[in-house]
Amino acid sequence: MNRSPLTSLAPDLIDLFAKVGFSADGIAMQLGPEATEAMHRGEPAAVRYATRDSSVLSGLIRAFILHDRLPTNELIELVGEALFASLIDAHVVEVDEHxxxxxxxxxxxxxxxxxxxxxxxxxxxxxxxQAxxxxxxxGVGAASLSLLQSTPVTPVGSVLDLGTGSGVQALGQINCAEKITATDIHPPALDLAEATFAGANAQVELLKGPWFEPVAGKKFDRIVANPPFVVGLPEVGHIYRDSGLNLDGASELVVSQAPEHLASGGTAHLLAAWVHTAEQSWQQRVASWxxxxxxxxxxxxxxxADPALYVGTWLRDESVDPRSSEAAERTxxxxxxxxxxxxxxxxxxFVAIRDIGDEPSEILAEEMSQTFTDPLGPEVEEYFLRTAWLRERSAAQIADAQFLVRPGVAKEEVTLADTEAGVGFAPAALRITRTDGPRWSHDVDKHLASIIAGLHPAGLSLRETVGxxxxxxGLPEDCLVEDAITAVVDLIRHGLVLPAELASEDQ
Incomplete structure (x- = not known):
């Protein structure tokens, strides 16, 4: 039984949208690049100006994107009488006395x-x-898009979308998961998510309840969650972003309880926020969860973000004028x-977690402030493969293994004007940088640069290359091996150097 009339009309409405080109690409083509950018910036007047023609696509943009008030007969012409009646019955369309x-x-x-x-x-x-x-x-916001980009889409058995909202994260999994369960505490969210899934012809189990309560005792191969992570007072102003827990309590709850619901080898992919304090590093704080x-x-x-920037950002999110008395009081x-x-x-x-059985936990917390555009999901999966390889080997075994430098890694030699000599340039930095994925960059010295340049997946081991x-x-024997192992382990974690075994598995 459907939760809402929306679910019944969704397949027919989406079929119509698909046929007439009311898609992301279709809208962009109809509007052109300038008006499309205006739409993304939240400037409706420019979009309205670009849809003055009488085409079906322009009419649908005015109706469903701009939410303009239209003559009833115009919307009927766009969607047909039967769908129009269904939209009214489902309270998607409101008709006035005019x-x-x-x-x-x-x-x-x-x-x-x-x-x-x-x-x-x-x-x-x-x-x-309307605020x-x-x-x-x-709907689909910047946070949900970033989580989509950081979640793997490789084939998986069971998926849990915790706090599904309108169903965005589950949509990202329907082509790769055998079964999806989506939960939310908010009945209207479940109604809208059900319609979203019906429009995608996807079968998703919907469960109502807070946090992990609806799936108590159950385990999943993959968990995704974009929880109400806003850091603030223990109150709920907007259910999609405020948890009612103090400060970063929502993130702590999801991060700490997700491992209990992971099947053997399963992974969790979570958005989270945490506070910085003088008493404890943020890395220690999140790791303690x-x-x-x-x-x-x-x-x-x-x-x-600093506290003032953070507060101002979230007040604007709910359309509060930062110059108003309300903003002053709440700030x-x-x-x-x-x-x-x-x-x-x-x-x-992001917090990515993998179940590793009864082994001691291995936690890395680090900043990733560099700009990159590649999806992070494949990198997360490869990261867990790389760290599993390291976890299963001693330092001696790493030294005796074969490696290769990741294809696309660049070596940068930076020189600056030599102020001491007063002429020419002097070496300032030597680093290697990935040109794919998250663009990790590591400073190296001339010894390490030469050693990793000699690595070959079918050649000498690391120990032999160092020797x-x-x-x-003309250096003493074994004087660099220990330092080389430490450095190469760091490079493996960030994927600049790969074990030959893992590289052969990818081919």
């Missing part, structure tokens, strides 16, 4: 994991003057709360 109507839900096209999808949600505040209310169900045994975790901080309360708890900054990023270099340089 025989005009307006679409009051977002049914917006997006390309998700390379496939055209349509997401049912409450209206995007960027396109309307998000406390029960607002978010994880168990001492049983997981490998990669915690990535992508951004950090003071929020910043005072941060000050009482010693908060000096708020970090935001050959020592001999060529």
């Amino acid at each position: 025989d005009s109507c307006r679409v009051v839900l977002d049914i917006r096209p997006h390309v998700i994991v390379g496939t055209d999808r349509w997401v049912f949600s409450d209206p995007d505040a960027a396109m309307t003057a 998000p209310n406390p029960d607002h169900v978010l 994880l168990p001492d045994r049983g997981v490998a975790a990669w915690i990535i901080e992508r951004d950090v 003071e309360a929020w910043l005072s709360h941060f000050a009482e708890h010693g908060v000096t900054g708020i970090g935001f990023g 050959l270099y020592e001999m060529a340089q």
Whole structure:
């Protein structure tokens, strides 16, 4: 039995959208690059100006993207009488006494994991003057897009989308998962998610309840979660972003409880936020949320904001004018709360967790502030493969293994004007940098640069390569082996150097 009338109309409506080209690419072609960019910036007037013609696609943009009020007969011509009646019955369209109507839900096209999808949600505040209310169900935002990019899409058995909202993360998994379970505490969110899944012809189990309660005792091969991670006072102003838990309590809850619900070898891919304090590093704080045994975790901080910037950003998110008295009152309360708890900054990023049985936990927390555009999901999967390879080997075994430098790694030699000599240039830095994935870059010295240049997957081992270099340089035997092992382990973690075994598996 369907939760909502939306679910029944979704397949027919999405079929119509697909046939007439009301897709992300179709809209971009119709609007042109300038108006498309205006749409992404939240400037509806420019989009309206670009849709003055009488085409079906322009009409659908005015109706479903801009939420313009249209004559009833115009919307009927666009979608047909039967669908129009269904849209009214499902409260997607409101008709007034002047025989005009307006679409009051977002049914917006997006390309998700390379496939055209349509997401049912409450209206995007960027396109309307309507501020998000406390029960607002978010569509596809920047945070959800970043999580989609950081979640693997390789074949998997069971997936849990914790706090599904309008169903965005589950959409990213429907082409690779055998079974998907999606949970949410908010009934309107489940209604909209069900319609989103129906429009994608996807079978998803929907469960109502908070956090992990609906799946108590169950385990999954992959967990994805974009929880209400906003860091603040223990209150709920907007259900899609506020957990009611103090500070970063929502992130702590999800990160700490996710391992209990991972099947053997399963992984979790989570968005999270955490506070910075003078008493404890953020790395220690987030690592403390994880168990001492049983997981490998990669915690990535992508951004950090000072308290004032953070508060202002989230007040604007709910359309509060930063110059208003309301903003002043709430800002003071929020910043005072941060000050009482010693908060000096708020970090935001990803937490990837893998079940490793009863082994001691292995946790790496690091900053990833560099700019890159490649999806992070494949890197996360490879990271767990690389660290598993390291975990299973002693230092001696690593020294006796064969390696290769990752294809595409660049060596940079930086020189600066030689101020001491007063002429020419002097060496300033030597580094190797990935030109793919997250673009990791490591400073190296001339010894390490020469050693890794000699690595070959079918050639000498690391120990033998170091020995050959020592001999060529007239250095004492084995004087560089220990340092080379330490350095190469760091390079393996970031994928600049790969074990020959893993490289052969990829081919």
